[in-house]
Amino acid sequence: MSFKTIALSALAITAATFCCNGATSGLEVIRPVNSSWMLDAGSAHVADTYLSPLKYTGWNASFEYERLQAMKFSPDAWRQQLHVGVELSDATNRAGNGSMLYGGLYARWGMLRMWRLPYRFTVAAGGSAGATIGGIYNNRNGNNPAAAKADVTANLTGWATWSIDLGRMPVMFRWQTTLPLVGMFFSPEYDELYYEMYLGNRHGLIHCAWPGRFFRWDNLVTADLDFATTRLRLGFRSRIYSTEVNHITTRIFSYSFVLGVTGDWFSVSRRKDVPDDTARFIYAY
Numbered sequence: 001m002s003f004k005t006i007a008l009s010a011l012a013i014t015a016a017t018f019c020c021n022g023a024t025s026g027l028e029v030i031r032p033v034n035s036s037w038m039l040d041a042g043s044a045h046v047a048d049t050y051l052s053p054l055k056y057t058g059w060n061a062s063f064e065y066e067r068l069q070a071m072k073f074s075p076d077a078w079r080q081q082l083h084v085g086v087e088l089s090d091a092t093n094r095a096g097n098g099s100m101l102y103g104g105l106y107a108r109w110g111m112l113r114m115w116r117l118p119y120r121f122t123v124a125a126g127g128s129a130g131a132t133i134g135g136i137y138n139n140r141n142g143n144n145p146a147a148a149k150a151d152v153t154a155n156l157t158g159w160a161t162w163s164i165d166l167g168r169m170p171v172m173f174r175w176q177t178t179l180p181l182v183g184m185f186f187s188p189e190y191d192e193l194y195y196e197m198y199l200g201n202r203h204g205l206i207h208c209a210w211p212g213r214f215f216r217w218d219n220l221v222t223a224d225l226d227f228a229t230t231r232l233r234l235g236f237r238s239r240i241y242s243t244e245v246n247h248i249t250t251r252i253f254s255y256s257f258v259l260g261v262t263g264d265w266f267s268v269s270r271r272k273d274v275p276d277d278t279a280r281f282i283y284a285y
Helices: 003-025 194-199
Strands: 033-048 052-070 078-092 099-117 121-138 146-166 169-186 206-209 214-226 230-245 248-265
Touching: 033 078, 033 099, 033 121, 033 230, 052 099, 052 248, 078 121, 078 248, 099 146, 121 169, 146 214, 214 248
Parallel strands: none
Antiparallel strands: 033 052, 033 248, 052 078, 078 099, 099 121, 121 146, 146 169, 169 206, 169 214, 214 230, 230 248
16 A cells, blocks of 8 residues: 555545534534423411411412423533412411411522433432512401511422323323522511511511421422323422421411423524524433
8 A cells, every 4th residue: 555545545534533523513402491381279278376376278279380401511411490480378267267368479490410210210409599479468467467478598409200101192200399408588576566677676587497497398290291292281289388486387288289281492593594403402301
């Protein structure tokens, strides 16, 4: 073999390697957003000793939007997740002559590391930051009928999924859980009026949130039935909220059935072309 033939072969191999590497590094990655809208309805159990020593029982309803997407810096392994929702409970005492109304807005955003396991299982674990603001209203109280509720927390969160085929229909079962570890929450003194706070008595209103005095555990179990591009979501949710501070005990428990829709979406910029067949799609699950 002549020197010219060897040189031409080496040059061809180098060019081919360069082209392949360039094509790989320039491969477009598309990260569709998994969006879910969920409506919950079920039972509620509300107690707050700042307003009443009695426990109230009634109904609970909530609406939640969930957004899940692969992270840009490591789309194969990391996910970002957003929850935004509103919750409402209306409960009455055992005698039926008094009602307790609870309403709250909440939002959480977090990052999770995901692992794909054999037999179509996945697990994910990470952390999130969240905030809740709301209040409880008791129609039997005259001077002090309401108790404000607000908190900011850092949480542990995670999920586990299992995908199977029921006949021709793909179904994904998921369990997601969230548990606050540390943060801050609002609570007045046992006999302190909100009018006193308005006049300037604001000492000791913010407290450290940790599981010993601030416990909230959210669990969601769902089944996503894949009919087409949009999936039907059926599930069950439990929320446990419990605080004890300044001799005030608050308990808000709810257990609800979930009905929702979910699907994967991606947007196309006007400045870019529609992704071609070489683009790589990395879905949230």
